[in-house]
Amino acid sequence: xxxxxxxxxxxxxxxxxxxxxxxxxxxxxxxxxxxxxxxxxxxxxxxxxxxxxxxxxxxxxxxxxxxxxxxxxxxxxxxxxxxxxxxxxxxxxxxxxxxxxxxxxxxxxxxxxxxxxxxxxxxxxxxxxxxxxxxxxxxxxxxxxxxxxxxxxxxxxxxxxxxxxxxxxxxxxxxxxxxxxxxxxxxxxxxxxxxxxxxxxxxxxxxxxxxxxxxxxxxxxxxxxxxxxxxxxxxxxxxxxxxxxxxxxxxxxxxxxxxxxxxxxxxxxxxxxxxxxxxxxxxxxxxxxxxxxxxxxxxxxxxxxxxxxxxxxxxxxxxxxxxxxxxxxxxxxxxxxxxxxxxxxxxxxxxxxxxxxxxxxxxxxxxxxxxxxxxxxxxxxxxxxxxxxxxxxxxxxxxxxxxxxxxxxxxxxxxxxxxxxxxxxxxxxxxxxxxxxxxxxxxxxxxxxxxxxxxxxxxxxxxxxxxxxxxxxxxxxxxxxxx
Amino acid sequence: xxxxxxxxxxxxxxxxxxxxxxxxxxxxxxxxxxxxxxxxxxxxxxxxxxxxxxxxxxxxxxxxxxxxxxxxxxxxxxxxxxxxxxxxxxxxxxxxxxxxxxxxxxxxxxxxxxxxxxxxxxxxxxxxxxxxxxxxxxxxxxxxxxx
Ligand SMILES: [Zn+2]
Ligand SMILES: [Zn+2]
Numbered sequence: 125x126x127x128x129x130x131x132x133x134x135x136x137x138x139x140x141x142x143x144x145x146x147x148x149x150x151x152x153x154x155x156x157x158x159x160x161x162x163x164x165x166x167x168x169x170x171x172x173x174x175x176x177x178x179x180x181x182x183x184x185x186x187x188x189x190x191x192x193x194x195x196x197x198x199x200x201x202x203x204x205x206x207x208x209x210x211x212x213x214x215x216x217x218x219x220x221x222x223x224x225x226x227x228x229x230x231x232x233x234x235x236x237x238x239x240x241x242x243x244x245x246x247x248x249x250x251x252x253x254x255x256x257x258x259x260x261x262x263x264x265x266x267x268x269x270x271x272x273x274x275x276x277x278x279x280x281x282x283x284x285x286x287x288x289x290x291x292x293x294x295x296x297x298x299x300x301x302x303x304x305x306x307x308x309x310x311x312x313x314x315x316x317x318x319x320x321x322x323x324x325x326x327x328x329x330x331x332x333x334x335x336x337x338x339x340x341x342x343x344x345x346x347x348x349x350x351x352x353x354x355x356x357x358x359x360x361x362x363x364x365x366x367x368x369x370x371x372x373x374x375x376x377x378x379x380x381x382x383x384x385x386x387x388x389x390x391x392x393x394x395x396x397x398x399x400x401x402x403x404x405x406x407x408x409x410x411x412x413x414x415x416x417x418x419x420x421x422x423x424x425x426x427x428x429x430x431x432x433x434x435x436x437x438x439x440x441x442x443x444x445x446x447x448x449x450x451x452x453x454x455x456x457x458x459x460x461x462x463x464x465x466x467x468x469x470x471x472x473x474x475x476x477x478x479x480x481x482x483x484x485x486x487x488x489x490x491x492x493x494x495x496x497x498x499x500x501x502x503x504x505x506x507x508x509x510x511x512x513x514x515x516x517x518x519x520x521x522x523x524x525x526x527x528x529x530x531x532x533x534x535x536x537x538x539x540x541x542x543x544x545x546x547x548x549x550x551x552x553x554x555x556x557x558x559x560x561x562x563x564x565x566x567x568x569x570x571x572x573x574x575x576x577x578x579x580x581x582x583x584x585x586x587x588x589x590x591x592x593x594x595x596x597x598x599x600x601x602x603x604x605x606x607x
Numbered sequence: 608x609x610x611x612x613x614x615x616x617x618x619x620x621x622x623x624x625x626x627x628x629x630x631x632x633x634x635x636x637x638x639x640x641x642x643x644x645x646x647x648x649x650x651x652x653x654x655x656x657x658x659x660x661x662x663x664x665x666x667x668x669x670x671x672x673x674x675x676x677x678x679x680x681x682x683x684x685x686x687x688x689x690x691x692x693x694x695x696x697x698x699x700x701x702x703x704x705x706x707x708x709x710x711x712x713x714x715x716x717x718x719x720x721x722x723x724x725x726x727x728x729x730x731x732x733x734x735x736x737x738x739x740x741x742x743x744x745x746x747x748x749x750x751x752x753x754x
Contacts, residue, residue, distance in 0.1 A: 216705055
């Protein structure tokens with residue numbers, strides 16, 4: 125007569141991978157003894173030397189904890205199920221206690237003390253242990269920056285003298301406590317932490333510099349930018365601090381995103397609700413054959429961070445709708461529209477007008493493409509040009525129309541160039557100009573486009589009419605210009 | 608080591624973390640394990656919420672209800688999956704494993720390689736970050752989350 129012992133996942137390797145073992149019945153103690161004979165090594169995981177069930181293990185008989193029954197003497201009837209359950213537990217660090225202890229062991233100095241040490245001309249090293257990103261946004265003049273994560277590795281080089289007086293600071297005074305402690309452990313005798321950190325320094329109205337600085341690796345990576353006087357370190361910092369939202373990781377979004385990532389646009393968001401399809405690979409160069417079926421946003425993210433791990437890519441695997449556009453468009457400096465359908469195009473336009481975000485617009489069709497920048501109020505919006513979508517049937521669907529695979533590369537990269545110019549404030553952008561490219565004739569044409577003073581969305585003094593039902597507005601939801 | 612987390616599962620876990628705030632919450636992760644080229648890839652398929660029995664200190668401790676664990680194992684078996692890990696939140700604390708987390712995990716795994724331990728940092732504003740960890744030889748190391 126037997127019962128079943130269920131083995132939890134963490135112990136299955138001791139039961140030959142089985143999730144349950146049949147053993148002779150009896151008391152729980154008997155059953156566990158039988159189990160020990162079946163499964164080498166399982167005894168120690170369940171019971172201590174005295175044979176009691178370990179504190180970190182629960183044993184259940186048919187759903188009841190044996191601690192609520194008669195413990196190891198509980199009788200297990202034929203056919204019953206004995207379950208072994210590990211205690212899965214843990215907790216957050218007892219951070220407060222830890223912090224209090226640090227405060228009592230690491231000397232702290234106030235911002236005012238650091239300031240007067242400077243005024244007295246005292247010899248000390250001020251080290252900023254915040255992340256590079258935080259340092260880029262503003263720092264104490266004359267300090268050295270070593271990110272907390274590199275502190276132990278780089279301190280010897282930065283401060284060879286273990287007797288030197290060192291003050292470390294972070295943003296709020298906590299990370300610097302940890303940093304100071306680890307420097308003391310490395311043998312630095314005179315290390316203190318600046319209480320309140322950079323935030324306190326700013327609150328006290330003390331001088332702050334916004335560095336035009338890049339770290340060494342960035343200086344190398346972007347060297348060809350930095351050597352252009354119109355870009356320089358300042359321009360590169362602007363790019364790194366910029367946030368560009370790509371609409372679509374398709375034919376236009378892929379080449380645009382690839383070069384924007386390479387150029388060091390620091391944060392790239394990608395909105396796309398589709399997955400990679402084999403027919404995409406003829407032109408959508410961020411995706412690969414082994415990613416068919418994967419979300420396009422994730423596929424794009426992988427390719428972009430592989431090219432430039434220093435940037436942040438924010439995948440937004442959603443179809444853009446009137447309902448989510450407000451949330452998705454929040455916080456971006458610039459939109460690069462690579463959408464492939466009219467409803468999305470109008471929605472992107474209306475949202476850019478509403479939120480005051482410049483929109484770099486591109487589209488392609490068979491052998492032709494066009495690109496412009498919609499930036500109100502300096503220039504027109506999409507609706508100034510096309511108040512209404514073409515009648516259904518006039519715009520062939522993606523599959524019908526087709527597109528020369530290389531063409532979106534040309535148009536997508538023209539969009540990327542405009543995006544970089546807008547970020548850097550360089551040159552003449554395509555605001556008010558529509559640039560058309562005819563691949564068969566190898567010709568570029570330029571059309572002037574003007575604001576419509578009666579535009580329902582961007583005309584002066586007009587109240588934003590609200591987001592509408594774009595699918596309905598565009599009548600045929602599949603009216604698509606192929607991308 | 609990689610943990611593949613579909614968006615819906617990430618949302619589900621994060622929603623649980625937010626609903627429970629400021630208490631710690633926990634749950635069980637069900638899925639599949641693949642071992643391409645000697646790597647371990649755990650693919651999350653379902654999230655099974657569990658009760659926290661550490662009632663007296665639920666703001667900074669969790670003890671996953673063993674009955675919920677058993678139910679999760681049942682569910683896994685019915686779905687042809689296995690338990691691939693557990694998750695818990697750190698209310699107002701970074702999502703790195705605490706010493707308590709390490710000790711408790713070591714009780715289960717000893718020197719063996721563990722399942723995934725997903726930890727979410729949750730604040731009043733929501734889940735601010737989340738990471739996944741694997742215990743090996745008694746030490747936690749981070750694994751990649753593909754989401
Ligand atoms: Zn924890
Ligand atoms: Zn307009």
